Amino acid sequence: MVLDGIRPDVMRSAIGDGDAPALGAIAERGEARWDAVSVFPSITPAATAAIATGEPPSGTGILGHAWYDENEDEIVVYGAKTETVISTGPIKVLHNNVWRMNRDDLIAPTIFESLDDVGVDAACVHFPVRRGPHEHPVRMKTVEGYLKGSRYLSPSVSGPKEYFLGDLFYSTEFGTNGRNGNGGFQRSVGINDEYAAEVGARLVAEKVAPFNLVYFFHGDKVAHHEGISAQRRHVAKLDGFVSKIMEAAGGVDEFLAENAVIAVSDHGHAPLLPKRRFVNLAKVRGYKVSLGARAGFSAGADIVAVPNGRAALLYLRDAPKSVADVAERLSGRKGVDLASWREEGWVAVRRVGREMRFRPGAGATDRYGDSWEIEGDHRALGVEVSDGKVHYGDYPDALSRLWGCLASSRSGDVVLSASPGHTFGEVSGGYHQASDHGSLHREDSEVFSIACGVPAPEKITDVAPTILAHFIEDENGVSAAKVAEENVG
Ligand SMILES: [Zn+2]
Numbered sequence: 001m002v003l004d005g006i007r008p009d010v011m012r013s014a015i016g017d018g019d020a021p022a023l024g025a026i027a028e029r030g031e032a033r034w035d036a037v038s039v040f041p042s043i044t045p046a047a048t049a050a051i052a053t054g055e056p057p058s059g060t061g062i063l064g065h066a067w068y069d070e071n072e073d074e075i076v077v078y079g080a081k082t083e084t085v086i087s088t089g090p091i092k093v094l095h096n097n098v099w100r101m102n103r104d105d106l107i108a109p110t111i112f113e114s115l116d117d118v119g120v121d122a123a124c125v126h127f128p129v130r131r132g133p134h135e136h137p138v139r140m141k142t143v144e145g146y147l148k149g150s151r152y153l154s155p156s157v158s159g160p161k162e163y164f165l166g167d168l169f170y171s172t173e174f175g176t177n178g179r180n181g182n183g184g185f186q187r188s189v190g191i192n193d194e195y196a197a198e199v200g201a202r203l204v205a206e207k208v209a210p211f212n213l214v215y216f217f218h219g220d221k222v223a224h225h226e227g228i229s230a231q232r233r234h235v236a237k238l239d240g241f242v243s244k245i246m247e248a249a250g251g252v253d254e255f256l257a258e259n260a261v262i263a264v265s266d267h268g269h270a271p272l273l274p275k276r277r278f279v280n281l282a283k284v285r286g287y288k289v290s291l292g293a294r295a296g297f298s299a300g301a302d303i304v305a306v307p308n309g310r311a312a313l314l315y316l317r318d319a320p321k322s323v324a325d326v327a328e329r330l331s332g333r334k335g336v337d338l339a340s341w342r343e344e345g346w347v348a349v350r351r352v353g354r355e356m357r358f359r360p361g362a363g364a365t366d367r368y369g370d371s372w373e374i375e376g377d378h379r380a381l382g383v384e385v386s387d388g389k390v391h392y393g394d395y396p397d398a399l400s401r402l403w404g405c406l407a408s409s410r411s412g413d414v415v416l417s418a419s420p421g422h423t424f425g426e427v428s429g430g431y432h433q434a435s436d437h438g439s440l441h442r443e444d445s446e447v448f449s450i451a452c453g454v455p456a457p458e459k460i461t462d463v464a465p466t467i468l469a470h471f472i473e474d475e476n477g478v479s480a481a482k483v484a485e486e487n488v489g
Helices: 008-016 021-029 044-053 082-088 091-105 111-117 141-147 193-205 218-226 228-247 252-258 323-331 398-406 460-476 480-488
Strands: 031-037 066-069 074-077 122-125 134-137 156-159 162-165 211-216 261-264 289-291 303-308 311-316 336-343 346-351 354-365 371-376 384-386 389-391 414-418 446-452
Touching (some): 021 228, 021 261, 044 111, 044 460, 074 091, 111 122, 193 228, 218 228, 228 252, 311 323, 323 336, 323 346, 336 398, 346 398, 354 389, 354 398, 446 460
Parallel strands (some): 122 162, 122 211, 289 303
Antiparallel strands (some): 066 074, 261 446, 303 311, 336 346, 336 414, 346 354, 384 389
């Protein structure tokens, strides 16, 4: 179960106060981590792709809500949230979100594909990254209408054996689809958390597939619009959905006796300042900036800026020449916490006038077992190195996460992370009211991970390997180590 955007402290207090008994039961009988980490940018498409594949953005090719496609000279927008995209978004955004991201841009195999390789069927409810070996036809008549003569959308998507996305796609008729394909884009298309819980419960009750991924997105939206305390109240409702799924197996005891379970969030949330929270990237002194859904270099811009909530990807016409200069200008700006860029095989970071650079290699080791060569002023990332160990401060897993963004050719030449309280907003020019995410800072980077029957993942990139190891050991009698070996090969 992926619970979009729920902060670890919010989940912990809800369980502690008795407002989340179902999730609490999983934590009590299994284990809970309150400092698991997301990827950078800590934003839904990048994070859900990481959960579904076990790879950081450099391995998935999915960097955020939006990125600049150099080959096509265009901004690719996946949209902030599936429901927003479908209710208000243009067809092209729907296309990018549902078709392009999975089919064309995602470069790593998904858990659904990996499980299929070892003969394990899967079901997916609402999770945005769902590529798999089975074709699923569009079930909505309005979408079928758009298909005629459009260069966007197509009559089907590929997914796991069972795939559900509101009234758009459903591989099994549970009689829970409200509108039988007549919802239309301006009305609900049945994509909501209540429906996800209903389908999740049916999948469990009828033992449709050995592996099920159910996604709840509303807790993220609640935080964006109403803040963290509203999200805390929402967790009680969310727990009801989880409870419904467990009840479908006959209750907590029966559910946990039959199933291993992981509940995890994809990213955290950072409260925004009531005023002056928006950091506008339209102007950078000495450079012509192109910003927005139609941004590109064709009109003579020096910088194409792509905001992604509390992160921003900046693409430079004459990179690497002006990269350090742009990073220096922007890292001093109010609301910009740090700037990062590639530098001859290193990743460099600048924050409050301090600079450091690092690369994977023989050197100090962090708590995740990765070792790093580090040069310059460690305080630029709040990193402490002592006795051969790297200790992180306000930027959890900072080295691996920055590397996992900057190493992608789709990443900007300069990548920004916002200060607490601030946001770069969306490609559309809008920005959220109460809270946002995307940065390297722990507020929006830390997630909870609760598991029973398998270890609770330390990072969201551990989720897919944990699931794969579980099925391979259980169902096929093959050791997880052997598969890890093959994957390396
Ligand atoms: Zn969000």
